[in-house]
Amino acid sequence: MKETIKIAKEVLINNRRSGYTLPTNNELYPAQWNWDSAFIALGYSYFNMEYAIEELEKLISGQWEDGMIPHILFHDTDETYFPNHKTWDCGNKVPSSGITQPPIIATIIKKIVDQNKLDQSQMKRMELIIKKLKKYLEWFYSYRDTNKIGLAAIIHPWESGLDNSPIWDGPLDKVKIEENLKYERRDLNVSRSSNRPLKKDYDGYITLLNQFKKNKYNPNKIVNDSMFNVIDIGFNSILIRATKDLIEVSKKFNLDFTDLKNKISKSEESLIKFYKDEDQSFFSYDFKNHSLIKVDAISNYFILFANLENQKINNKIIDKLKKYNSQKDYFFTTVNPKDKTFEETRYWRGPVWINSNWIVYQGLINKDKNFSSLIKNKTLELLENKKFYEYYNYKTGECLGANNFSWSAALYLDFKFN
Ligand code: GLC
Secondary structure, rough: OHHHHHHHHHHHHHHEEEOOOOOOOOOOOOOOEEEHHHHHHHHHOOHHHHHHHHHHHHHHOOOOOOOOOOOOOOOOOOOOOOOHHHHHHOOOOOOOOOOOOOOOOOHHHHHHHHOOOOHHHHHHHHHHHHHHHHHHHHHHHHHOOOOOOOOOOEOHHHHHHOOOOOOHHHHOOOOOOOOOOOOOOHOOOOOOHHHHOOHHHHHHHHHHHHHHOOOOOOOOHHHHHOOEEEEEEEHHHHHHHHHHHHHHHOOOOOOOOHHHHHHHHHHHHHOOOOOEOOOEEEEEEEEOEEEOOOOOOOHHHHHHHHOOOOOHHHHHHHHHHHHHHOOOOOOOOOOOOOOOOOOOOOOHHEEEOOOHHHHHHHHHHOHHHHHHHHHHHHHHHHHHOOOOOOEEOOOOOOOEOOOOOHHHHHHHHHOOOO
16 A cells, blocks of 8 residues: 555645644644654654654653643644633743643654664754653653552643543533633634534633633642542553653663652552453543543553553453454444443544554554454554544544544554554
């Protein structure tokens, strides 16, 4: 499928701006997003290492003094997007949002460094990035692990990267919507409303944003005051894997990051407590409702990506995942179709997303060769037929959301060349 490889590269190049790449070329997302950029850098690493490193450097350039890397960087201060840099009003040198996203970047960097022979100057640049990433990961343990259990809380659904997943329905019910809340959505001008989050979700998103802004994004204050506080399985699986991978990759640079090790021994112990044997599943925990969030979503299976050293539990999760929907033509749905919250075409409440498949695949490679190959082949087939959309209908393969979606193209290249 030479043609598809060519198209994938073109998608990335066409979405590229000055040193960074937009998630898509339409007006839906006119800025640099944190985890999109990491996936995109991995895509570039297969044909243009310079672009890959620049993408990462540009993302790191938005790092805050305290170590956080925001979920959006508004390099060209475009105001067509909502919420734009003015809405966030964070006052940083690179205009940005005031929350973060899953730190998948550490795993991506390890992969790029392991798979390539970088020259001396590229290694130097990577070393600088890696040092800053250490500060980023430490930020989670310093500011988001308020219970000192080695796990990070997210305080806004957007931090999960899975904006309107039904996992957030219960937690969002606890957000007291600001009176006279006024804002104007822009996403509905460029995307079908039946595929996008609902008004009630946006009311919650913007109320939380306004509260963080009022607290001037003080990291301690916004965590303590947030009306939304969740220990998310997907997010923490990525964080644990990021920490492990950063320790490993640091060795290639003669850096000593072993102090990060203490963090994950505690994390694993804590995370396992969120496994419920009767459901054969991990569930996220909602601190405001004091309850587990029992939604069967694909992000619960990201636990495989964390590489927990518990073979027994890993096997149970794999057995359950095999029944989730890998018998269908297109999978994985972001929510199990049997779950009452499932919606076939609405964003993170049902459709198939390529990065979810990739994360699950990466978690399975060293645990179940046949199953991981099935995921890879089916994902490649989907992309070769339909090309690079934001998400897809699991029954029909119908393309949904934005076209020319960067991480779908970037991850195609990774699936293809590995
Ligand atoms: C949406 C997605 C998020 C992604 C962003 C840009 O907000 O939910 O995961 O990073 O769009 O593509």
